[in-house]
Amino acid sequence: MTSLNRVGIPLAAVVSAVALAACGAPSTANSSAKQADLTTPKEKSGTLTMVTKFADPKYAPYFVDVTKAYEAANPGVKIQLEQVGDQPYKDKIRVLSASKKLPDIYFSWAGDFANKFVRANLAADLSSVVGPDTEWGKTFSPAALKAFEREGKYYGVPIDLDAKYMAYDKQAFAKAGINSPPDSLETLLADCGKLKSAGYTPIALGNQYGWPAIHYMTQLNAYAVKPDTMAKDYNPATGAFTDPGYVKALEQFQSVVKECASPSANGLSHEAAQANFINGKAAMHYLESLEFLALTTKGGAPKELADSWDFFRLPAAGGSPGDTNALTGAPDGFMVNAQSPNAALAVDFLKFMTKAQNAQKLTADIGWLSPVQGSATAENSFPQLQSALADMSKASQFAIWLDTVTNADVANAYLSGVEGLINGSTTPQDVIKGVQDAAEKAKKQVG
Amino acid sequence: MHVVNRWRSWAWVLPALTLLLVFVYYPIVENLRLSLYSWSAFSAQPTFVGLDNYRTAAGDPVFWRALRNNTVFAVTSLVFQVGFSLVLAAVLEEFVHQRLRGILRTIYFIPAVISITVAGILFSFLYNPQIGLLNRLLDAVGLQSWQHSWLGEPSTAMWSIIAMSQWQSIGYTAILFVVAIQRVPREFYEAARIDGAGKIRSFFSITVPMVREMTTLVTILTISGAFLVFNEVMVMTAGGPSNSSQVLGTWLYRNAFLNDDMGYASAIATVIFVITLLIGAVQIYVSRRRRIEW
Numbered sequence: 136m137t138s139l140n141r142v143g144i145p146l147a148a149v150v151s152a153v154a155l156a157a158c159g160a161p162s163t164a165n166s167s168a169k170q171a172d173l174t175t176p177k178e179k180s181g182t183l184t185m186v187t188k189f190a191d192p193k194y195a196p197y198f199v200d201v202t203k204a205y206e207a208a209n210p211g212v213k214i215q216l217e218q219v220g221d222q223p224y225k226d227k228i229r230v231l232s233a234s235k236k237l238p239d240i241y242f243s244w245a246g247d248f249a250n251k252f253v254r255a256n257l258a259a260d261l262s263s264v265v266g267p268d269t270e271w272g273k274t275f276s277p278a279a280l281k282a283f284e285r286e287g288k289y290y291g292v293p294i295d296l297d298a299k300y301m302a303y304d305k306q307a308f309a310k311a312g313i314n315s316p317p318d319s320l321e322t323l324l325a326d327c328g329k330l331k332s333a334g335y336t337p338i339a340l341g342n343q344y345g346w347p348a349i350h351y352m353t354q355l356n357a358y359a360v361k362p363d364t365m366a367k368d369y370n371p372a373t374g375a376f377t378d379p380g381y382v383k384a385l386e387q388f389q390s391v392v393k394e395c396a397s398p399s400a401n402g403l404s405h406e407a408a409q410a411n412f413i414n415g416k417a418a419m420h421y422l423e424s425l426e427f428l429a430l431t432t433k434g435g436a437p438k439e440l441a442d443s444w445d446f447f448r449l450p451a452a453g454g455s456p457g458d459t460n461a462l463t464g465a466p467d468g469f470m471v472n473a474q475s476p477n478a479a480l481a482v483d484f485l486k487f488m489t490k491a492q493n494a495q496k497l498t499a500d501i502g503w504l505s506p507v508q509g510s511a512t513a514e515n516s517f518p519q520l521q522s523a524l525a526d527m528s529k530a531s532q533f534a535i536w537l538d539t540v541t542n543a544d545v546a547n548a549y550l551s552g553v554e555g556l557i558n559g560s561t562t563p564q565d566v567i568k569g570v571q572d573a574a575e576k577a578k579k580q581v582g
Numbered sequence: 583m584h585v586v587n588r589w590r591s592w593a594w595v596l597p598a599l600t601l602l603l604v605f606v607y608y609p610i611v612e613n614l615r616l617s618l619y620s621w622s623a624f625s626a627q628p629t630f631v632g633l634d635n636y637r638t639a640a641g642d643p644v645f646w647r648a649l650r651n652n653t654v655f656a657v658t659s660l661v662f663q664v665g666f667s668l669v670l671a672a673v674l675e676e677f678v679h680q681r682l683r684g685i686l687r688t689i690y691f692i693p694a695v696i697s698i699t700v701a702g703i704l705f706s707f708l709y710n711p712q713i714g715l716l717n718r719l720l721d722a723v724g725l726q727s728w729q730h731s732w733l734g735e736p737s738t739a740m741w742s743i744i745a746m747s748q749w750q751s752i753g754y755t756a757i758l759f760v761v762a763i764q765r766v767p768r769e770f771y772e773a774a775r776i777d778g779a780g781k782i783r784s785f786f787s788i789t790v791p792m793v794r795e796m797t798t799l800v801t802i803l804t805i806s807g808a809f810l811v812f813n814e815v816m817v818m819t820a821g822g823p824s825n826s827s828q829v830l831g832t833w834l835y836r837n838a839f840l841n842d843d844m845g846y847a848s849a850i851a852t853v854i855f856v857i858t859l860l861i862g863a864v865q866i867y868v869s870r871r872r873r874i875e876w
Contacts, residue, residue: 225839226840229839229842230623232623232624233844251842255625343733343819344820344822398734399730399735400731400734401734402733403710403711403731411712551825555736555824558735560735560824580843
């Protein structure tokens with residue numbers, strides 16, 4: 136080849152690559168904020184796309200059943216249902232948003248996670264169909280609707296009620312000489328000592344992905360910081376995290392880990408820790424009411440445990456300034472793609488999914504509490520589930536999971552910071568400094 | 583006639599060239615351009631920020647930790663997957679009985695055909711602090727003080743992942759070296775034996791120089807593999823605990839898909855590209871002068 140070719144050919148290749156690149160622009164979310172038409176269509180036909188995070192074989196069949204039932208009732212409609220796992224859902228939904236392939240109906244956690252879609256005009260405003268004064272909206276518990284409310288508008292349809300409770304093995308407590316569940320954090324720590332002497336691991340904690348510890352922090356923060364300050368800090372536009380209560384909450388978590396759990400919790404998955412509780416090696420386990428089914432014989436637990444467990448709320452330390460009646464938990468929900476031409480059909484399907492019959496099926500089949508009022512009865516739910524529902528209605532407010540209620544940067548600062556607290560590589564002051572820096576960065580991003 | 587031949591050879595090359603252009607060069611250039619913007623899946627409009635993302639990278643302790651982890655990965659892989667592998671291959675070829683050779687080669691190679699994700703999960707079980715085989719083995723020989731939560735402590739997490747990666751890849755590179763050693767003419771070894779050289783001397787004086795093309799190839803593969811690593815880390819620790827086992831690949835993923843900061847992720851991707859490009863270029867240049875003429 137001549138020397139001109141030696142240089143010319145690669146050069147031509149690079150130039151054409153640059154030219155190609157210059158033509159394209161990064162994909163962006165559509166900036167127009169048109170109001171989707173949500174009136175029930177007279178003729179129901181078309182294809183709906185739907186993505187959920189319930190690929191777990193315990194829960195997936197319910198959603199398959201409901202979509203098939205809707206298709207049977209409306210022959211012109213086809214629903215493409217895709218279910219992925221909890222962790223993969225977080226990146227799948229972002230990939231879909233970025234490539235403008237957001238499905239018509241998609242799952243969302245409450246909090247800033249949902250608000251991201253709202254800010255990007257990807258969530259349809261459902262106030263006209265599911266607002267608290269509409270016919271459909273009145274069937275839901277008000278707290279559940281409120282979780283998906285932003286600036287007076289309602290964007291999500293809640294699908295389940297979920298709260299975090301400390302389940303305990305009554306036999307283990309009896310053996311350790313503990314008569315009743317602890318009513319304060321100090322009593323809990325003392326009880327852990329008694330359980331250790333009786334040969335049990337007091338609390339089974341498996342923190343491999345970081346969120347189990349975050350759920351503890353959600354509750355401890357709600358106890359340690361006044362509600363107004365907390366709401367201000369969780370809002371990415373005004374977050375500062377300078378209240379000393381946050382450091383106190385981190386210190387409280389540190390003592391819980393030291394007295395009750397083990398420093399190797401980061402190397403254990405949540406499911407492995409749960410197995411420890413189910414086979415009787417650990418006395419307590421902090422889990423969601425959605426997971427209660429796993430502690431029953433129907434869910435596969437041995438009869439010994441299934442017959443002798445109960446739960447209590449993670450107790451507050453004495454003299455806590457925050458709302459001591461706040462309960463960690465949140466409803467999960469589905470949102471409708473604002474840019475979708477099938478928005479009305481999507482709303483109709485969601486109405487079908489949350490009507491009384493299907494809400495009762497939810498509780499009977501997979502043991503979830505539905506936000507539809509009156510759906511949990513003695514026939515379709517086990518006793519602990521009913522007491523959980525009663526307890527949830529007594530809570531003053533839901534403290535939404537710390538890793539979805541805040542901006543992603545703040546959530547990650549908390550996640551990695553608290554992991555360090557568990558294995559002793561960071562201090563509470565370091566953690567809160569990381570959180571404060573992340574909050575600064577978030578303010579710039581949103582503002 | 584001459585001209586027709588030239589155009590015909592272009593026609594054969596064009597499809598592959600087009601694929602390369604569209605799926606390799608275009609994304610690289612586009613990524614470079616995107617790293618100058620701040621954008622995410624949810625941003626209405628990408629904002630031009632110039633070199634801001636690179637400044638963030640320079641000031642981000644997790645970025646430097648990830649770079650350090652990748653470098654440690656590369657150096658360790660070089661020692662084991664190039665150095666130790668070559669010795670293993672030489673031992674297989676020189677010292678092992680003919681009949682055993684095939685079986686041993688298969689045994690060493692099997693880990694390489696296991697999917698990385700499967701191997702990662704397998705090792706997660708091995709490293710489990712309560713029921714994992716490693717801690718149980720240490721317990722059985724009385725070394726309880728050496729027990730750790732291997733994937734749960736910042737000091738041991740990265741090394742545990744590196745160990746798993748060596749287990750998987752040593753067999754693969756050893757087979758590559760076996761192939762290279764088999765190409766070395768036997769006369770050299772006979773001549774050396776006549777001159778009184780022992781096995782070790784012939785290894786260093788004959789085997790090592792004669793397989794240097796394969797060594798260059800394996801070195802490039804190993805080093806670029808170390809800087810592109812993703813699966814092992816993601817499956818075993820997802821970069822934790824507290825970002826101690828992050829590598830550039832997983833940190834990029836975390837920023838793009840969980841922190842909603844794709845501009846920063848593009849900047850990290852560009853850094854990975856520059857590093858692997860430089861290392862590859864240096865390697866090829868250094869070895870170009872020393873081609874082997876049979």
